[in-house]
Amino acid sequence: MSKTKFELFNIGIVERETGIGKDTLRVWEKRYGFPLPIRDERDDRFYPAEQVEKLHLIKRLLDSGMRPVKVVGLSMEELKCLLERLPQNQAVPSDELLMLFKLIKANQANPLRLALSRSMLQQGLGDFLSKTLTPLNHLVGEAWMRGEIRIFEEHLYSQQVTTVLSAVIATLRDSNGSPRVLLTTLPGEAHALGLSMVEATLSLSGAHCIMLGVQTPISEIVLAANTQQVDLVALSFSAAMTPAQIKIGLTKMRNALPQEVAIWAGGSGVSRHLTEGVWVVKSLFELTEAVGVWQAK
Amino acid sequence: MSKTKFELFNIGIVERETGIGKDTLRVWEKRYGFPLPIRDERDDRFYPAEQVEKLHLIKRLLDSGMRPVKVVGLSMEELKCLLERLPQNQAVPSDELLMLFKLIKANQANPLRLALSRSMLQQGLGDFLSKTLTPLNHLVGEAWMRGEIRIFEEHLYSQQVTTVLSAVIATLRDSNGSPRVLLTTLPGEAHALGLSMVEATLSLSGAHCIMLGVQTPISEIVLAANTQQVDLVALSFSAAMTPAQIKIGLTKMRNALPQEVAIWAGGSGVSRHLTEGVWVVKSLFELTEAVGVWQAK
DNA sequence: ACTTTTATTTGTCCATGACAACTTTGACGA
């Protein structure tokens, strides 16, 4: 039984699967000759699974700074070659990090969760977050960029970290804490892991966290900030959103929120950008310090 | 200081905020004369906040079965009038459900979480899931449709349920359980609550759950199913995805997975649709029964 | 070597048109 006829994806599904917009897919086809889907009788595009797979690789290279003209249209071999040559983090990971990383690559979900918990209890939560989890995230992110880790392995990893963190956050919850912080991401940003790490850090510092989950519309964040009487709104951005989108979102947030509510933005996507009235948090350590300053005054 | 200039959204942001595609927004404008955004000097559409708000109401009406020609283009008053007339659930909610519902409407996150935990421990997990959480979800869903509950309130509610459930799931985790189940949603389906409820139900029945979180590409689900040696894949669908999208996704999944791996699909979005080789789970009770049957053989 | 100007790249937007899938309406006979 041939399975090829089932491995065709129309442009809408490809957009959802790869995160590359329909317009972009069509314009790439015209400019670079890839992807070049087959057409049905109505001239609709149908992408074979191989091309979708290749689009995933291309997306990774673009996310790590390459330009479309250099990567769209290359062969599978050339793409893989490029992925392997991506700039590596110089710092040599500790033995513990390597051990955790191996568990991730081996898809050992339960041993991984145990190891994470053990690591957290040995180091304490603060050090675990900044000295283990943050570098491990980088390691995973880079490996993912190079194609050494599959999406589902990354999902599996996120899930175990989330499980471990949510257990510890539950024990730290303090409804009388200060400052009162609303945590969420803007529409389009689905990455929840960074948010959980921020919640853990803030909770550890004695803040009162109100977690809204991911993808809250801007107007709703404003409403929530009002009814929950928060002192600040914490937003997390991964590399999934473009700098332009982030900037627009932050500007809208700043203008929609009352002046006395602060906005703290963090995550890899927000690295060097700055918007008037929005404080960019560069690390969890900075975050802890800032909470201390806030509480002192 | 006028704030109007900051309350303009371009078509891309409106698509992300409302979940209504760009093509659809443009074609509505032509056909029904709404939304009618202002244009900048380059003829790009910019939607005022009021129109985005109205689009949210319209989306709700469409999701509850209305047709665009009847709702797109109505005035704010007419929309609200329609929302209030939506078919109510006939069953009278119990006092306990009403109490929980009031806490949700009052944005009392902590009291809500406590009440949920108490309810769970009093009833037992199974009854809590099917007799409290499921009807409460319906109540919240309907109230949301009628506009009585804001998006952020729904987020707040989801978050508390997730917190309560993840704590109990952690205590039930059994890596030797059977069947081995992979849990996730397809790309485009971001609702995680149903998935958590399924995980809780399966865990309670003694299954071994491997949670992948939401939005896993089809090819990755297949890979994960192979490496984790699962017996079945459980997929959850909310009303957010259209029946057509669900059908395509399920067909692709069925053809991509080996025959011996079963597919169980559940959630409000999947109600009466059926695909060859995919079992549609209609309730958590049915789910428990099915696991029992599986374990018996 | 550093700044400024020019050229190229790139994603997103626009208009218009088409059509399959779905829903409603209307005609017809039992």
Added chain:
DNA sequence: TCGTCAAAGTTGTCATGGACAAATAAAAGT
């Protein structure tokens, strides 16, 4: 009055081709 089936209308999504601002790279000037 009711169910059935065909015709008519509705709706989301896809297509083409063109445009342009923002971002990036290349070139020129100091």
